[in-house]
Amino acid sequence: MTGGHDLRYRSRLLAYSELTETDRTAIDALLDQRQRIVAPRRDVVAEGEVPRFVHFVLDGWGCRYRQLPDGRRQMLSLLLPGDLFDPHLQVVGRTDHAIGTITTMTVAEVVPEQLSALSHGSHGIAQALWWNDHVAMGTHREWIASLGLRTARERIALLFCEVYFRLRLVGRCTARTCEFPLTQADLAEATGLTPVHVNRMVQDLRRDGLIAWSGRTLTILDLDRLCEMAIFTPAYLHLDRAVAAG
Incomplete structure (x- = not known):
């Protein structure tokens, strides 16, 4: 319990x-x-x-x-x-x-x-x-803005960044690695893309050395570059309000 x-x-x-x-x-x-x-x-x-x-x-x-x-x-x-x-x-x-x-x-x-x-x-x-x-x-x-303004690559990168920061807040990350049980079809539904397009964008992020995603595990290899690519500003998550975990 x-x-x-x-x-x-x-x-x-x-x-x-x-x-x-x-x-x-x-x-x-x-x-x-x-x-x-x-x-x-x-x-x-x-x-x-x-x-x-x-x-x-x-x-x-x-x-x-x-x-x-x-x-x-x-x-x-x-x-x-x-x-x-x-x-x-x-x-x-x-x-x-x-x-x-x-x-x-x-x-x-x-x-x-x-x-x-x-x-x-x-x-x-x-x-x-x-x-x-x-x-x-x-x-x-932010998701609405992402659908209207971000490119496909930026949308995928934003989702990776958001999940990482949200899981880190609740103590669910080890260094830059976290669980990530979504499928590429899930990513497509979240970003308004086709699964084929999602696959291409994920492969691009891998080739650029930004992420490693295998099975149910995501590792952010270069957080600064990934955030920059996603145009990710964590203000909408209000992380500055977070009380440090005891």
Whole structure:
């Protein structure tokens, strides 16, 4: 389980606010109440569903996505270990997009009213929830800008940079290496490209000595050059707000 402030969920909720020991204990208790394991390539929340829980990603990868009736799908954002999504369900009638898994995902399902009560009783938790929403919206804006402005090569490079910095924030990187279980088809859905085009761009990044990607592991070989190529400015992730991991 998640007792003892497990780093698996050291999320934006913990990373963007100085939480007291009482806050952390309360979050531990909340996340331990109800957990679910969802198989790969399944929906956690289907489009049009009436949502019941706030979800914390304890382990595994997922995404927000929209799918058209003819099967075309656009990935809207990635959900990584430590993330939480849709903390303000009280204002949502039915979901306008789906949440799907990429790998096996373990989520904690939290009753919205319980999380709301915690935030009303703690300035630190309320602040952390606000920053979580702010970063999520900033990430959506950056993906939209990427689709409209960046070249194919820049889009792929941006995704590698973003994933690396997000995983590093929650203690999921070893030096410049992190897990990366996406397929080239996943990258295509995230960047608005075809899988063939994605393959060409990935090969270019490899040949240029910027990344090594094999199986489920990504290594950033030249972070500065990769960030420069991606026109990656981490302001939208608000890393300057992050509280140093203890």
